[in-house]
Ligand SMILES: *[C@@H]1O[C@H](CO)[C@@H](O)[C@H](O)[C@H]1NC(C)=O
Ligand SMILES: *[C@@H]1O[C@H](CO)[C@@H](O)[C@H](O)[C@H]1NC(C)=O
Ligand SMILES: *[C@@H]1O[C@H](CO)[C@@H](O)[C@H](O)[C@H]1NC(C)=O
Ligand SMILES: *[C@@H]1O[C@H](CO)[C@@H](O)[C@H](O)[C@H]1NC(C)=O
Ligand SMILES: *[C@@H]1O[C@H](CO)[C@@H](O)[C@H](O)[C@H]1NC(C)=O
Ligand SMILES: *[C@@H]1O[C@H](CO)[C@@H](O)[C@H](O)[C@H]1NC(C)=O
Ligand SMILES: *[C@@H]1O[C@H](CO)[C@@H](O)[C@H](O)[C@H]1NC(C)=O
């Protein structure tokens with residue numbers, strides 16, 4: 001795997017070339033940026049080494065756009081040579097999940113917490129003090145929540161198509177029912193029942209699928225502190241993904257081109273995959289029994305996000321427009337056959353790809369992983 005080094009240098013050159021193209025597109029879309037380009041250094045240059053960037057504690061939720069967001073953060077880390085707390089080969093893409101963060105394998109690999117990393121980006125059950133103990137001061141917390149109906153449909157389809165976990169909606173519901181029964185007898189809930197709350201540490205905090213809404217509110221209040229914008233963090237909402245990125249741009253102190261993205265793992269709009277919907281009766285049942293906490297969580301943070309958005313700074317709207325223009329240019333490039341150079345980078349920078357993950361491992365002096373490691 002020593003041959004990664006030249007590859008990586010070549011890739012960086014390529015990225016910088018791509019970024020400069022995106023940068024031009026972005027600049028053309030925003031008059032603010034036009035002025036800045038004439039009067040001073042490029043956005044990218046201005047942002048380099050000017051102000052410190054906070055470290056980033058990203059709690060990656062399942063089936064919410066979390067991989068797309070993680071991809072953006074990975075490319076940011078690549079661009080700015082930021083260190084990522086990479087999972088051990090045994091854990092592959094997870095930091096402890098479905099057990100507590102960070103998991104023994106990762107402790108063995110990285111040692112005890114010593115505020116050593118710039119970013120946490122992999123699946124891990126949120127433990128704010130645990131995350132902070134491995135991150136440089138002072139971390140900014142980010143996570144993302146999706147409207148529960150859409151998240152449930154996506155979960156069902158993803159695990160059915162990719163892992164053959166269920167073969168019908170009927171079997172999916174039956175498996176949820178079995179898990180709920182076990183939970184009522186004191187068995188720990190691992191996944192799928194309030195999947196987003198699970199990721200955010202609800203069960204670790206003592207929550208149960210049958211917790212009362214006031215118990216849930218109490219837990220949500222603790223998250224409110226962790227994700228309070230702009231001082232502590234931001235809870236993004238999938239339905240307002242670009243708005244969330246526009247808010248993050250200023251807070252994370254990054255240049256806009258680095259936030260450009262294409263959507264990852266979109267099963268719903270992929271015609272070669274047989275995406276299925278739950279019927280109304282099934283969906284109501286799931287929302288009531290297996291997404292009850294997620295519903296409360298989502299509604300709370302959807303309101304919080306609307307409040308944050310209504311108080312946004314004056315530059316956020318032009319950032320949003322510029323981001324959407326850059327994304328449109330990227331999509332166009334990806335739809336071309338063969339895909340154009342803007343697109344090329346995004347196809348290979350999937351954080352779940354071993355090659356891309358190993359690029360970060362190599363950079364940080366860690367052993368590279370191979371596919372034979374046990375999952
Ligand atoms: C990137 O960061 C690593 C530490 O994580 C450091 O050893 C290396 O020198 C840095 N490389 C560059 C090009 O700054
Ligand atoms: C969270 O991490 C801290 C270490 O910072 C640890 O003491 C605590 O037990 C963890 N909590 C859970 C629920 O895992
Ligand atoms: C679906 O899965 C269930 C349980 O795993 C199994 O009993 C059933 O035969 C499967 N049905 C089909 C059509 O594959
Ligand atoms: C919904 O699906 C269930 C099977 O999970 C089936 O029994 C029920 O008849 C369906 N309801 C409607 C309205 O199609
Ligand atoms: C939830 O279920 C557990 C286990 O069956 C039970 O001990 C607890 O009292 C229930 N809580 C509520 C609020 O119903
Ligand atoms: C659709 O899914 C197939 C099979 O997983 C995959 O090969 C293809 O790249 C996907 N298409 C898009 C546009 O993502
Ligand atoms: C989320 O908040 C927005 C803005 O306040 C509102 O228009 C929308 O209906 C909410 N979404 C849901 C699913 O409640």
Ligand SMILES: *[C@@H]1O[C@H](CO)[C@@H](O)[C@H](O)[C@H]1NC(C)=O
Pocket residue numbers: 089369370371372373
């Ligand atoms: C793959 O990784 C495992 C565990 O790290 C190691 O034991 C094995 O030798 C590696 N295999 C190859 C072909 O590199």
